[in-house]
Amino acid sequence: MRWLYSLLWWLALPLVLARLWLRGRREPGYRRHWGERLGVYGAAVPDAGAPVLWVHAVSVGETRAAEPLVDALLAAYPHGRVVLTHMTPTGRETGRTLFAKHGTRLLQAYLPYDTGLMVASFIRHFTPSICILMETEVWPNLIAVCGQRGVPVLLANARLSERSLAKAQRLGTLIREAAQGITLVAAQTAADAARARTLGVPRVEVTGSIKFDVVVPPAALAVGASLRAAIGARPVLLCASTRDGEEAPILEAFRRARAALPAKTLLLIVPRHPQRFDDVEKLIGWQGLNVQRRSTLDTAAPLASHIDVVLGDSMGEMFAYYDVCDVAFVGGSLLPLGGQNLIEPAALGKPVLIGPHTFNFELVTEDAVAAGGALRVADAPALMAEAARLLHDQQARNAIGAHALAFANQHRGATARTLALLSSLLKR
Structure with missing residues (x-):
């Protein structure tokens, strides 16, 4: 079987290299x-x-x-x-x-x-x-x-x-x-x-999981502090590591939930794959929402009050984004994609929301939910409803965040x- 596998690799190599070249356009x-x-x-x-x-x-x-x-x-x-x-x-x-x-x-x-x-x-x-x-x-x-x-x-x-x-x-x-x-x-x-x-x-x-041993870099916290200073006192809902097919329902649900969310709630959305940044920016515009890309955001000045969504189009700043938010949703989980790991927001003591599809991280997700550090939501409207509840209730946010941090520390x-x-x- 391995000889056949090797032969297939060599036969496929021209196509693999052609695909590599095509991906290089973006x-x-x-x-x-x-x-x-x-x-x-x-x-x-x-x-x-x-x-x-x-x-x-x-x-x-x-x-x-x-x-x-x-x-x-x-x-x-x-x-x-x-x-x-x-x-x-x-x-x-x-x-x-x-x-x-x-x-x-x-x-x-x-x-x-x-x-x-x-x-x-x-x-x-x-x-x-x-x-x-x-x-x-x-x-x-x-x-x-x-x-x-x-x-x-x-x-x-x-x-x-x-x-x-x-x-x-x-x-x-x-x-x-x-x-x-x-x-x-x-x-x-x-x-x-x-x-x-x-x-x-x-x-x-x-x-x-080695991910529990990650140390939050001080530089990331400094970036997070500068972002928070630019955002000000506005509540921040982070949707992190979102995948293709998730942003559209999230943005529509956010637009429909504006009346239920606290005034001036800011949606911070960070697609998992950088080649999709431009596409997600278009999706935001199609919902009639005002967007500011992180790459053009001047943290030395206040974020314009009319901005509804910040698009996290930078690499290596996920800890900073988690640090900024009040509630964190971990993407890849609204659709049957297996989800992403929720350890990073838990390590920062953030209340975590997660969708129904987490088979890639099933046990760690179930343990976090059982520990009271994470909540499951069924779909994008349920995500916004739960986020609205937590953003209105600081005591509930603090309690879930404390459970999340204790859960992360317990597994180091x-x-x-x-x-x-x-x-x-x-x-x-």
Whole structure:
């Protein structure tokens, strides 16, 4: 099956590159560093005689999730270096912003496409001591080549929903062989661990979610403070990480709920994918709402009073947006898209609203709801009704926010548990 999989990769490569070029029309980053995607990395990396720790974080979410682990790795191995790989330009840019503080101790590159030759070229170039895949990334050839070259593979912060398990099982021996080649899975929950064992992973441990260990950057709080100063005392409802198909009903519900919401309530909407910023701005205009883009907002001056919606069209400022808001809705959950993680607003003590579709983060969402730190809403009108209730009731907001913060603090420690497992792999 893996030979057939590899053949399909080579046959599809012209189409893959053509798609990359087309995506580059809207996101120029897709037209850069093509050599890296094909396993070509230029001059060899100087051998400093210290471990090279390879961390793969496919895009923005995984890169942000990897932050506590990357920081801990570089602290635990003071002479080591991290090679951080991505698949998307937004993930790479997020990594550049988050880890600039580490200087030359952290290198970034694109992960090569999953053919044996390209992966082998990557490993020869960087000579990693370990491969750490974040969350859900399982690449059959990558895992096989790592096994051939004695590079242990750790799937860290692993999550595997029932839906993802069903898809994996349909791929048969290809995924089973890849799963059996993973040295260790560090799962977020016992349910994730049980599903990983079903695929045949030889060793699975439950470590919890690394995302609970994230430290809010002081710089993000400073940006949040400047945004809040520009917004003033207006109530702020944040709709974060929204996906295609969610913004239209949210904006319509917001327009219809204006009378029920506190006067001058500001909607702050942050699409998950930057290529959609312009489209969402048009949707806002079609609802007859006045919009201000974050990229053109002068925080040294008050936000114009006629602005109804601020469009968060910046990268790397999600913590600042959460800091600004009074109530936070976490997107990807109004439609059957699986939802996004609610840990960041919880870590800032914000009352969280979440839609009905959270299968990608089911247990953490259910636990947050049970802890009183999050509330489910059925649809966009219900979202606005619940937001109106909370924005009118500061005592209720404070209580839910306090429960959210306690929930986040209670689940810290996954990074240390993962690091202990990783140390045993490196020693071996």
